Amino acid sequence: EAGVAQSPRYKIIEKRQSVAFWCNPISGHATLYWYQQILGQGPKLLIQFQNNGVVDDSQLPKDRFSAERLKGVDSTLKIQPAKLEDSAVYLCASSSQLVNRTSGTIYFGEGSWLTVV
Amino acid sequence: GNSVTQMEGPVTLSEEAFLTINCTYTATGYPSLFWYVQYPGEGLQLLLKATKADDKGSNKGFEATYRKETTSFHLEKGSVQVSDSAVYFCALKGYQKVTFGTGTKLQVIP
Numbered sequence: 001e002a003g004v005a006q007s008p009r010y011k012i013i014e015k016r017q018s019v020a021f022w023c024n025p026i027s028g029h030a031t032l033y034w035y036q037q038i039l040g041q042g043p044k045l046l047i048q049f050q051n052n053g054v055v056d057d058s059q060l061p062k063d064r065f066s067a068e069r070l071k072g073v074d075s076t077l078k079i080q081p082a083k084l085e086d087s088a089v090y091l092c093a094s095s096s097q098l099v100n101r102t103s104g105t106i107y108f109g110e111g112s113w114l115t116v117v
Numbered sequence: 118g119n120s121v122t123q124m125e126g127p128v129t130l131s132e133e134a135f136l137t138i139n140c141t142y143t144a145t146g147y148p149s150l151f152w153y154v155q156y157p158g159e160g161l162q163l164l165l166k167a168t169k170a171d172d173k174g175s176n177k178g179f180e181a182t183y184r185k186e187t188t189s190f191h192l193e194k195g196s197v198q199v200s201d202s203a204v205y206f207c208a209l210k211g212y213q214k215v216t217f218g219t220g221t222k223l224q225v226i227p
Contacts, residue, residue, distance in 0.1 A: 048214075089160075
């Protein structure tokens with residue numbers, strides 16, 4: 001079974017530029033997550049989708065971050081304009097379980113490593 | 118809300134030593150509990166999980182038991198190897214959200 005695919009793996013941009021990350025979840029997984037992981041910290045949820053609907057985006061900085069999941073499969077996360085403090089790993093994850101279930105493993109991609117200079 | 122507390126690291130052990138990484142949680146309802154491992158430069162990989170009280174998750178010599186009475190899910194391994202050096206995250210999955218601990222870095226020296 002193919003895992004969660006993410007691209008690009010690494011990106012270096014200057015502040016105020018924009019960047020987009022792409023995620024392809026495991027086939028058939030209804031729930032998709034984007035996490036931000038700053039070096040030395042645990043992952044922080046940015047946004048959670050169930051199919052193509054947003055379940056939770058309470059911690060997404062909406063003035064600069066946006067995400068979409070068209071057709072309930074692939075997803076993109078965009079940052080515009082980027083700030084220095086956005087330097088982090090952006091992790092995409094997916095789960096087969098619906099959001100109102102406690103069971104169901106979350107599987108992570110390798111992450112997209114962003115450096116803002 | 119739900120929360121996960123892990124012991125602070127880094128934890129440094131000699132090869133073949135016994136490992137315990139403590140994890141306690143606060144949650145409503147009956148969450149599932151997970152341990153994830155993150156090797157340098159990589160994403161999070163599921164190490165083991167338990168979905169109900171008294172369940173024991175195990176994988177690659179690691180074990181953790183879901184203790185509802187003490188709200189704990191401590192990670193243990195009888196004999197660590199250099200290749201176990203990584204950051205370990207305890208996580209809790211409730212009805213809506215997944216909550217992660219801050220991670221514990223393990224360094225195993227030969």
